Amino acid sequence: MLGEPHQLIVIGGPTGSGKTKLALQLATHFNCSILSADARQVFQELKIGSAAPSEEELKQAKHYFVGDRSIHQPFNAGMFEQEALVLLDKLFQENNTQLVCGGSGLYINALLNGMDEMPEIPAEIRETLNLRWKTEGLPALTVELKQKDAVFAAQVDLENPQRIIRALEIITATGRPYSSFRKKTKKVRNFKVSYFATDVKREELYRNINHRTLQMMENGWLAETEALLSYKHLNALQTVGYKELFHYFEGKYSLDEAIALIQQNTRRYAKRQVTWLKNQAAVQWIHPEMDVLEILKKIS
Numbered sequence: 001m002l003g004e005p006h007q008l009i010v011i012g013g014p015t016g017s018g019k020t021k022l023a024l025q026l027a028t029h030f031n032c033s034i035l036s037a038d039a040r041q042v043f044q045e046l047k048i049g050s051a052a053p054s055e056e057e058l059k060q061a062k063h064y065f066v067g068d069r070s071i072h073q074p075f076n077a078g079m080f081e082q083e084a085l086v087l088l089d090k091l092f093q094e095n096n097t098q099l100v101c102g103g104s105g106l107y108i109n110a111l112l113n114g115m116d117e118m119p120e121i122p123a124e125i126r127e128t129l130n131l132r133w134k135t136e137g138l139p140a141l142t143v144e145l146k147q148k149d150a151v152f153a154a155q156v157d158l159e160n161p162q163r164i165i166r167a168l169e170i171i172t173a174t175g176r177p178y179s180s181f182r183k184k185t186k187k188v189r190n191f192k193v194s195y196f197a198t199d200v201k202r203e204e205l206y207r208n209i210n211h212r213t214l215q216m217m218e219n220g221w222l223a224e225t226e227a228l229l230s231y232k233h234l235n236a237l238q239t240v241g242y243k244e245l246f247h248y249f250e251g252k253y254s255l256d257e258a259i260a261l262i263q264q265n266t267r268r269y270a271k272r273q274v275t276w277l278k279n280q281a282a283v284q285w286i287h288p289e290m291d292v293l294e295i296l297k298k299i300s
Contacts, residue, residue, distance in 0.1 A: 006191035011101040013198030014270035016208040018288030023101035027061035037102030071236040081110035114187030149177035199285040
């Protein structure tokens, strides 16, 4: 009703834990939109490999940040924060309840709490680090990060070159640990937040991941990846799944080996997502099959 405080419901959780189905049920109940907080689903070329909502699911509720830009366009958590806040201001005029769903914790945190201000980085530092990544490999950069900023190294996804390089850029330019710039000063928002995360037993989660990987292959993931071979250097493609399939095309793995590695690395990624969420004090854990009426009782 008009005059009531705006309410943002957030559905987070590890990949393969049933977030999409639950979010659709809640969106139907509230007759609201869904903002996707997923660093890969935003790219139109990565429909299969990012496990983006299906055409049928997209028809059930209006989605934003799903396939709405190209891998050739830059996108990051700070951009998501700014665009999502502007969008929410408009959506809240139509409905006091809106929904965010996704597994990119950094994106959700940026929207809820804001991003820390970071110093400008000379282009030559970024270029040098990117060259080192290509010539020395990611493990060499990871070792350096652990030596210079053990705090951030313990928090970040060490398989994500974009995050590793970004941290080393700050360290190189300022001589200070990247973690010292992460003040975690919460910004004021004009909406209340109910933050949920889908809680699935590890065995069930891993079965879901393994099965979904095979289903994505059946849906044409290999062809989707092959069409992107000439763009494999882009940040959008430095992610689990595409990297392993690129290696298959390069002859480093057989297809079966690549699929097994995708399953393994996705399970590891899901484990890191769970660890990150457990460190978020505001998160309420719920099973994805929980009745919507039971979830409504938990909304603050």
